[in-house]
Amino acid sequence: MISLILKSFRHRWVTSMVCLLSIALSTGLFLGIQQIRNSARESFTDAVSKADLLVGARGGSLPLLLYSIFHLGQPINNISYSTFEDIEKHPAISWAIPYSLGDSYHGHRVVGTSNALFEHYHFRGDNKISLKAGNYFSRPDEVVIGSVVAKKQKLKVGDPIILTHGVSSEGIFQHDQTPFKISGILNSTATPLDKALFITLQGMELLHEGWESGVPPEEQTQLSEEEMNRLRPNQITSFLIGLKSRMMVLRFKGMIDQYKNEPLTATIPALGLQELWNTVGYVESALSLISLCVLAVGLMGIFIALYSSLQERRREMALFRAVGAGTFHIFLMLIGEAFFLVFMGLIFGLALNYLALYLINTWFIDEFSLFLSLKAPGTSEFIFIGSTLISGVLAGTIPAIKAYRQSLQDGLTVQL
């Protein structure tokens, strides 16, 4: 009987395909949104862990988080280095990682920081930054690069590179004057770190030495190592801190928010991300709603397709009955067809979902250096699949009941 349903399906393939595709589309869309949301959240959340507070100039905590950790967007205001030094000294602080942003190398962010980054930055739980080759920087004119940068720009330890002022990929001014040397290449972390270059805060100053007027200095500035070490950073963009005790977080945050010398903002990274999810949540809900509408169209399509085929099927049903089919068989055949349509729709939808995720993933890695993990369908997916199947069978029930009644009435003689 299943082969009979398949052949009947082939016969009515145009309408069947429309139903099938709309179910596939909605399944793909719905599951895709869920999966992208979950794994995007996961990978965003995984990008930084074990950090208690992120501190920057007074402003929104989400932008602060986005440009400091995810290298998205531009910092607007800096904070003075002395503020950093002052807070860093506080006895409650276990570690602090400064960030000085604003430069780029072929579109990759250049991050001015300190060795604290390599020592204390955690991601995906317990993971720490590690070297694939070379050493961490020990001089202001040394640079450590992320794995993606190394791969894309075909760089290796010892190569000299020229860093650019500004963050566009074609820097307006090239810092031709100060070539940096690659001291180390990091292992891949699957976080935005992979796409960044790291120099010391002094290195950052070195980069801008003589730029006080806003344009490149006219004469070549060649500093001796001694002169370099004497450079003192003026400003940084933000800093990440880990406290000795988690219990201190809120009190410390309050303290920083009321810091006297300079207006500051402190944010708990996880809470900052929550703000992001709230913003993105509207889009997600809208897309989910759209996909549910597409699903409803598909289910209604099945209902209409089956219902409107009943008249033309009356002779078929009489034939089935003549060769021994009962009215219950007729009922089952229609239910079976609805089930088959939904089932195939779901299979195609799942395939579509994973294909789309695969494609989006490549783009996502490129754009954010975040990986979406392709997961097997989980509970919420199975709930969706299950309820879609049930709805499909329900959509087939009314036509099936009608067919049952019809074949009971027609028997073997169809009067048209």
Place this chain on the structure above:
Amino acid sequence: MGDDWRKRKRSKMSAIQLNHLKFHYTQGPLVLDIPELKIEQSEKVFIHGPSGTGKSTFLNLVSGILSPSQGDLLVLNQNLANLSAGARDQFRGKNIGYIFQSFNLIPYLTIKDNILLGQHFRKSDFNIEHRADQLAKDLNISAHYNKKATQLSLGQQQRVACARALIQKPQLVIADEPTSSLDDKNTIEFMNLLIKEWEELKFTLVFVSHDLTLARYFDRTIALEEINKVVSI
């Protein structure tokens, strides 16, 4: 299987036997009121009558699709009223071959699949494909075996219908005006092939038509309006 019919003959059971059968559709007028009718095993019976007199209704009763409103109906010695609806369906699938006037075939199935249509609802029989081949040869349709039903002429389609009705070697074959839509040449070919199959299988044949010239192929001719006491207009 070959000497089945002889056994049947010996047992002297009748193929169809009815006593004071009355039938009306739900909330309809009485359509059939037949005091007595007996059709023997392997008999070829021709039933005729004006349209609307209840010929098809009678055939639906015999095949267990409809149940008598009153009276007894025995088919192959089985009182259909004693069977559940599902058992009647199975009984029909196993024992009765049915040929319609037209639209005998599922358009999107091949000839082969049409002949084997009943297999979807019957117990499977591993010899059945071989038998389908054989029947297609006997009925001059094997050249079209894997074509779609819609590609065949009406005459060919009716022969496929015949093959489908005979595939499970039924004891009873019912034909409801199977030649009404055929021209003379095709009608004669159809009748000859049907009778040739009868010679071999000796099934009971109940054949309805209003074309009285076909009566010569049969052992007995019954005018429905003569045995049916319901007077129709």
